[in-house]
Amino acid sequence: MGMKRLELTAAERNDAGKRERGLVLAAQRGDSTAFRALYEDYRDRVYSLAIYSTGDDSQAQDLVQVVFLSVFRGLKSFRFQSSFSTWVYRIAHNECQNYHRRRRANVVPLEVILGGIEEIDPKPISDAQHARQECQSIVQQAVMQLPFQMREAVVLRYVEGLSYEEIAKVLGCAPGTVASRLSRALAELEERVRPFRRFL
Amino acid sequence: MSCWRFVLRRKLLPYIEGLLGTRDVMRLERHLLDCEPCREMLVRLRAGHNLVRRLAPVRSTDSRQPSFADLMRAQSEMASTRTRRFLTGWDWSDRLATPRVVTALAALVLLQTVVLVVSNRGLVFGERTTASAKPSGLELSQFRKLSISELKFNSQPHVATEGYVEGVHTDKEEGTVAFRLVESRGGSQPFVVCEIAGPIQMEAPREGSHVRVYGVARYDAQADRKWYEVNPVFHIDTLGH
Numbered sequence: 001m002g003m004k005r006l007e008l009t010a011a012e013r014n015d016a017g018k019r020e021r022g023l024v025l026a027a028q029r030g031d032s033t034a035f036r037a038l039y040e041d042y043r044d045r046v047y048s049l050a051i052y053s054t055g056d057d058s059q060a061q062d063l064v065q066v067v068f069l070s071v072f073r074g075l076k077s078f079r080f081q082s083s084f085s086t087w088v089y090r091i092a093h094n095e096c097q098n099y100h101r102r103r104r105a106n107v108v109p110l111e112v113i114l115g116g117i118e119e120i121d122p123k124p125i126s127d128a129q130h131a132r133q134e135c136q137s138i139v140q141q142a143v144m145q146l147p148f149q150m151r152e153a154v155v156l157r158y159v160e161g162l163s164y165e166e167i168a169k170v171l172g173c174a175p176g177t178v179a180s181r182l183s184r185a186l187a188e189l190e191e192r193v194r195p196f197r198r199f200l
Numbered sequence: 201m202s203c204w205r206f207v208l209r210r211k212l213l214p215y216i217e218g219l220l221g222t223r224d225v226m227r228l229e230r231h232l233l234d235c236e237p238c239r240e241m242l243v244r245l246r247a248g249h250n251l252v253r254r255l256a257p258v259r260s261t262d263s264r265q266p267s268f269a270d271l272m273r274a275q276s277e278m279a280s281t282r283t284r285r286f287l288t289g290w291d292w293s294d295r296l297a298t299p300r301v302v303t304a305l306a307a308l309v310l311l312q313t314v315v316l317v318v319s320n321r322g323l324v325f326g327e328r329t330t331a332s333a334k335p336s337g338l339e340l341s342q343f344r345k346l347s348i349s350e351l352k353f354n355s356q357p358h359v360a361t362e363g364y365v366e367g368v369h370t371d372k373e374e375g376t377v378a379f380r381l382v383e384s385r386g387g388s389q390p391f392v393v394c395e396i397a398g399p400i401q402m403e404a405p406r407e408g409s410h411v412r413v414y415g416v417a418r419y420d421a422q423a424d425r426k427w428y429e430v431n432p433v434f435h436i437d438t439l440g441h
Contacts, residue, residue, distance in 0.1 A: 036268045048257040068271050139254050158252040164214070176210055183213045186248025187241070193251055 017083070024084050028076055035075070039068055042085070045160055046092045052155045053096035055144055063099060067092045082169055089162070089170040093152065100148050142192045150185035153178055203237045212242055216249050340435060343414045348383040348390045351428045354417055359430065361392060362412040362439065365405045377404040381413060381430075395431040402436065410440040 020041070026034035046067050050060035070091050078087060143154055149171075156162045156170060157178075164175040171178065203209055208231050214220050215228055232239055343360040351361060363381035370377050377396040382388060385408075394413050396402055405411050414435040419428055 032272075039268050039271065044257065044259050048259065051258045065271060065274060069275055072271070072275055136254050136256060139251050140258075142251070143255065154252055154255070158255050159257050164219075179210050179213055183210065183241075183245060186213065186252065187244050188248075189251055190244045190248040 020084055021080070024075070024078065024080075028078070035072065038071075038084075042071075042088050043068070045085075046088065048159055049089070049092050049152070049155055050096060052143065052151060052159070053148065054099060059099065063092070063095050067095050070095070083166070085162075086166050086169045089156065089160070089166075090172075093170050096152065097148075138193060138196050139189075142189050145192060146185055146188060150181055150188070153181045154185045154189075157182060203235050203241075205231060205235070205238075209238060209241065212238065212245055213249070216242070216246055340414060348381060348392050348428075351390075351392055351417060357416055358414070359417040360412055360414045361430065362410070363392070365407055365409050365411055368404050368407050370404060379405065381411070385410075391427070393427055393429045393431070394433050395429065397432045402433070405436055405438065409438055412437040412439060 020038070023034045023038050023041075027038055043064060047060055047064050050063040050067075051057065054060050054063065067088070071088055074091075078084070082090075143151055146154065153167060153171070156167045157164075162170065164178045167178045168175045208228055211220060211224060211228055215225065220228065232242065340360070343358045344354065344356040345360045346354060348361055348363050351359070361381065363383050364385045366380050366382060368377065368379040375397070379394055380391045381394055382391045392413075394415065396404065413430050413433050414437075415430040415433040417428070418431050
């Protein structure tokens with residue numbers, strides 16, 4: 001599990017950006033090792049967005065594959081008009097949106113995230129870790145109950161660490177709209193989680 | 201009760217996240233001193249923000265995620281399927297002959313026909329014609345409908361008024377068309393002066409025709425004239441000849 005982007009320093013972000021640009025240019029020239037490196041950098045991030053969007057592990061994995069096939073096909077025409085990450089997240093956002101349009105479902109079943117977390121880590125954990133995971137799962141459940149548009153903004157900002165401007169480019173809206181969407185989401189989350197305050 | 205200062209309210213979350221500049225912080229904090237709804241919202245947003253900071257990326261185990269090799273295999277399968285279909289050609293005729301494609305094509309032809317008939321219905325049916333150049337974002341239903349006599353009581357900018365056309369005057373040099381609209385045929389009062397001005401291009405209405413004119417309401421008060429105007433005209437509906 002990598003550091004959230006919000007936690008990187010400006011210098012670290014700059015270095016990561018230069019490395020990434022080099023990889024993208026190499027991949028555009030046909031270097032499959034470079035493309036593999038990009039895939040491995042972004043696979044988990046796209047999966048995280050997909051699982052929060054769908055709540056279903058197998059759907060999320062399908063989405064990951066669809067997203068990267070689109071990235072692979074479109075890579076040669078990528079012109080660095082936005083950052084590579086914005087471009088990838090935009091493709092992921094479009095695929096998640098298409099998924100929801102096909103499913104016509106905005107509210108996602110609650111149990112999958114909890115089940116997924118327990119399966120990932122079968123080793124015995126301490127009480128403190130258990131308590132932390134319980135808190136996290138309450139918050140995740142509440143996030144999964146948000147409407148898709150709000151949920152996506154929350155995940156892009158607080159899980160993937162994108163800035164307001166980057167989220168605006170991914171979602172195709174103004175930064176002010178992102179701020180409004182996040183504000184409504186946080187107010188709604190606070191209301192939903194209020195009955196469980198004593199567990200947090 | 202809620203606060204109408206929605207531009208400031210939108211800054212509450214960036215304020216919590218420390219993203220605002222000094223000037224915005226001072227402005228917001230001054231507002232918060234006097235605004236209880238915003239203070240309440242700030243408390244809720246702070247609580248919500250503390251919650252979402254606990255969110256973590258959800259990662260599946262590597263064995264359950266598609267590997268790079270899986271991805272490359274899927275990519276080459278797709279590429280060879282596309283090549284095979286292109287070379288054999290069978291796919292195209294099959295694709296075109298599906299009921300879904302046939303229905304979509306039929307719908308497209310029908311839509312084109314409807315669009316052609318509607319845009320030329322004056323020619324087809326000899327009915328009312330329209331000329332239009334309304335500004336984008338403005339619907340005709342948003343223009344206030346009133347009679348020529350009611351114009352003097354009007355305070356709305358966008359109006360629609362009807363009457364009979366007389367005294368059509370075209371100024372080719374200026375690129376304008378002006379005409380009077382009178383409330384009743386044969387009478388001279390009340391009237392309104394309408395002007396179609398460049399860059400709006402539309403056909404002048406026929407003398408004597410009964411029209412409804414959409415545009416901006418004005419009052420022209422000069423030494424030699426004082427009258428109400430619809431200037432510029434955005435749209436004209438011909439109601440009769």
